[in-house]
Amino acid sequence: MKADPIGVATGNHFIDGDHACGEGAIAAGCRFLAGYPITPSTEVAERIAERFPKVGGMFIQMEDEIASMAAIIGAAWGGPKVMTVTSGPGFSLMMENIGLAVMLETPCVVVNVQRGGPSTGLPPLTAQADMMQARWGSHGDYEIIALCPNSPQECFDLTITAFNLAETWRVPVMFMMDECVGHMTEKVVIPEADQIEIVPRNFYKGKKEDYRPFNFSGSGEIAPMIKAGEGYNIHITGLTHDERGYPALDAEAQDKNVRHLVDKILKNEEKIRLLEEDQIDDAEVIVISYGITSRVSQKAVQDARAAGIKVGTIRLIVVWPFPEKLIRKLASKVKAFIVPEINLGQISLEVERYAAGKAITIHVPHAGGWVHDPNDILKAIKKGVK
Amino acid sequence: MNKITAPATSTLKVPESPEPLEHPMKDYLRTERFPHIWCSTCGIGTVLTAFIAGLQKSGLDRDKVAVVSGIGCSGRAAGYLRLDSFHSTHGRAIPFATGLALGNPELKVAIISGDGDIAAIGGNHFIHAARRNMNLTVICINNFNYAMTGGQAGPTTPQEANASTAPYGAYEYPFNLPYLAESCGAVYVARWTSLHVRRATKAIAEALVKPGFSFIEVIAPCPTLYARRNRLGTGLDLMRFYHDTAKIQHGANTKDIDIEYQKEIIVGKFVDKDKTDFFTNRNSFLQNKLGDKYIPYKGTK
Numbered sequence: 001m002k003a004d005p006i007g008v009a010t011g012n013h014f015i016d017g018d019h020a021c022g023e024g025a026i027a028a029g030c031r032f033l034a035g036y037p038i039t040p041s042t043e044v045a046e047r048i049a050e051r052f053p054k055v056g057g058m059f060i061q062m063e064d065e066i067a068s069m070a071a072i073i074g075a076a077w078g079g080p081k082v083m084t085v086t087s088g089p090g091f092s093l094m095m096e097n098i099g100l101a102v103m104l105e106t107p108c109v110v111v112n113v114q115r116g117g118p119s120t121g122l123p124p125l126t127a128q129a130d131m132m133q134a135r136w137g138s139h140g141d142y143e144i145i146a147l148c149p150n151s152p153q154e155c156f157d158l159t160i161t162a163f164n165l166a167e168t169w170r171v172p173v174m175f176m177m178d179e180c181v182g183h184m185t186e187k188v189v190i191p192e193a194d195q196i197e198i199v200p201r202n203f204y205k206g207k208k209e210d211y212r213p214f215n216f217s218g219s220g221e222i223a224p225m226i227k228a229g230e231g232y233n234i235h236i237t238g239l240t241h242d243e244r245g246y247p248a249l250d251a252e253a254q255d256k257n258v259r260h261l262v263d264k265i266l267k268n269e270e271k272i273r274l275l276e277e278d279q280i281d282d283a284e285v286i287v288i289s290y291g292i293t294s295r296v297s298q299k300a301v302q303d304a305r306a307a308g309i310k311v312g313t314i315r316l317i318v319v320w321p322f323p324e325k326l327i328r329k330l331a332s333k334v335k336a337f338i339v340p341e342i343n344l345g346q347i348s349l350e351v352e353r354y355a356a357g358k359a360i361t362i363h364v365p366h367a368g369g370w371v372h373d374p375n376d377i378l379k380a381i382k383k384g385v386k
Numbered sequence: 387m388n389k390i391t392a393p394a395t396s397t398l399k400v401p402e403s404p405e406p407l408e409h410p411m412k413d414y415l416r417t418e419r420f421p422h423i424w425c426s427t428c429g430i431g432t433v434l435t436a437f438i439a440g441l442q443k444s445g446l447d448r449d450k451v452a453v454v455s456g457i458g459c460s461g462r463a464a465g466y467l468r469l470d471s472f473h474s475t476h477g478r479a480i481p482f483a484t485g486l487a488l489g490n491p492e493l494k495v496a497i498i499s500g501d502g503d504i505a506a507i508g509g510n511h512f513i514h515a516a517r518r519n520m521n522l523t524v525i526c527i528n529n530f531n532y533a534m535t536g537g538q539a540g541p542t543t544p545q546e547a548n549a550s551t552a553p554y555g556a557y558e559y560p561f562n563l564p565y566l567a568e569s570c571g572a573v574y575v576a577r578w579t580s581l582h583v584r585r586a587t588k589a590i591a592e593a594l595v596k597p598g599f600s601f602i603e604v605i606a607p608c609p610t611l612y613a614r615r616n617r618l619g620t621g622l623d624l625m626r627f628y629h630d631t632a633k634i635q636h637g638a639n640t641k642d643i644d645i646e647y648q649k650e651i652i653v654g655k656f657v658d659k660d661k662t663d664f665f666t667n668r669n670s671f672l673q674n675k676l677g678d679k680y681i682p683y684k685g686t687k
């Protein structure tokens with residue numbers, strides 16, 4: 001369906017990624033946000049706090065990030081599309097309840113504007129070091145979806161995508177910005193509402209007695225949701241449960257429940273996949289990057305092409321689920337993958353794992369606080385082509 | 387329910403028994419989940435009964451009432467109620483419920499959880515929900531210990547009481563929960579024991595229709611751990627103890643109602659005052675500031 005015009009600030013804006021993310025959420029139909037201030041993500045909440053009362057939304061600043069995450073899950077079961085916003089330390093605090101959202105298959109968007117860590121780290125400075133935490137920061141086996149925008153425009157566009165994916169797959173979607181993208185100010189074009197496609201909550205319409213909040217049949221179908229207060233008298237628990245939502249504490253139930261959580265994402269990786277490929281047809285090496293680093297890589301790739309090196313790029317937009325099959329396929333065609341990222345080895349290890357020795361993987365690490373020097377990426381490209 | 391019959395190989399004769407009676411509250415219980423997990427003479431079931439009776443008495447539309455629990459023995463309460471019921475994470479029932487209540491403002495949301503869940507790990511959420519005067523009713527079943535995990539000491543364990551992590555007795559100062567609730571802004575505060583079923587029921591009925599943050603502490607026996615470790619007998623013995631030592635004192639100053647080990651327990655309704663609740667306050671405030679630009683949140687269709 002099309003976006004509700006009331007939440008769409010159609011026009012040309014000159015705003016940063018944080019503000020654009022807030023506008024994207026409103027355009028996507030998000031009407032509940034619980035959050036807690038933290039640099040460098042606070043501006044998203046500030047934008048929402050200012051805008052929500054004028055679009056019929058409910059913003060609440062909670063006492064901490066644990067409460068924020070718990071509140072958005074509760075709110076989602078009350079009907080609205082929901083989001084929370086945070087950065088490193090707050091993301092850590094959210095982990096247990098992110099697991100609850102996974103277990104309850106609750107659609108929600110968790111924005112993490114990444115900053116340097118560990119611990120308090122570098123509050124106002126960039127990093128991309130929470131990528132593994134986004135995937136598996138909560139305990140137990142599960143899969144989520146994670147997106148990495150690389151511009152304020154994408155902070156708007158992909159926030160809408162994040163909501164659409166969350167509703168489609170009933171899963172928390174991690175919106176993994178980084179401080180550079182969050183605080184970068186650029187032109188952001190917000191289209192007319194009728195140009196914005198949104199996925200509404202799939203509410204159950206059948207008989208009350210037939211309702212099952214979960215579907216573990218393996219058919220690939222995602223059970224529709226209900227909202228509390230309509231007489232369905234559902235029970236939902238973070239315990240391992242059956243399709244009725246009732247606790248079922250044995251190995252058989254665990255297998256059904258957990259496999260479903262993992263399979264619904266991994267088996268649909270190609271449907272969820274979102275990436276940009278450039279000049280990979282003749283490439284001997286491929287630079288794989290995401291977020292702000294993809295923009296720094298562009299300069300290195302241009303310089304390498306100018307020097308006659310056959311280099312292509314893949315920009316991961318959906319990072320989780322990881323495009324495993326694509327990497328496996330390309331690994332037999334190229335000499336090397338170059339993976340620059342603002343951490344000391346996270347996504348590069350995934351690339352290396354799926355390249356499985358068929359192509360070498362050269363990591364270009366950066367501990368955070370600033371972006372790469374494009375020359376470091378260029379050097380790695382030159383090394384890879386040898 | 388199944389009738390009791392003797393195994394085919396048995397020579398014993400089982401007398402014909404009448405059909406078992408249906409549970410009088412079966413419409414409100416997920417009887418398909420019985421037997422429940424609670425021990426014999428545990429007080430939690432009594433509180434659940436008082437909750438259902440209180441809900442019936444309140445006149446609220448049951449379909450518009452949701453219950454959220456945290457983790458622990460009391461945390462299982464939500465799971466047996468045939469209402470929209472949510473079993474959340476340890477300590478986070480209150481923020482989960484806050485989201486639920488805000489997400490669908492038509493709902494009345496109650497929290498039923500234990501003393502460890504609400505006063506220890508969830509203590510921060512408790513005080514902030516009370517401060518906001520959030521539209522929630524919190525029923526805290528206080529059995530003075532962490533029962534699900536084997537009888538550890540917690541923030542309500544009275545000094546001198548023995549617990550598995552206080553093998554020489556607890557020495558920390560415990561919380562006085564009604565005092566905490568009142569000082570943080572709760573508009574309705576009461577304390578009863580699981581012996582005071584009729585009064586607890588009335589309190590629950592009153593709290594459910596009270597706008598804003600209401601809090602009821604219910605002291606309940608834990609026969610298997612707290613009572614056994616402290617050689618206090620069975621749950622029945624503790625009920626006798628409540629009968630002999632609980633003193634009803636409505637309007638008591640919550641400052642003066644600390645619970646000491648096996649001493650007098652002051653019960654009653656301590657606070658029942660009017661203060662604009664979170665929803666009403668937010669709406670009138672923003673309406674006043676933004677005028678026609680304000681669009682109140684009304685939940686989703």
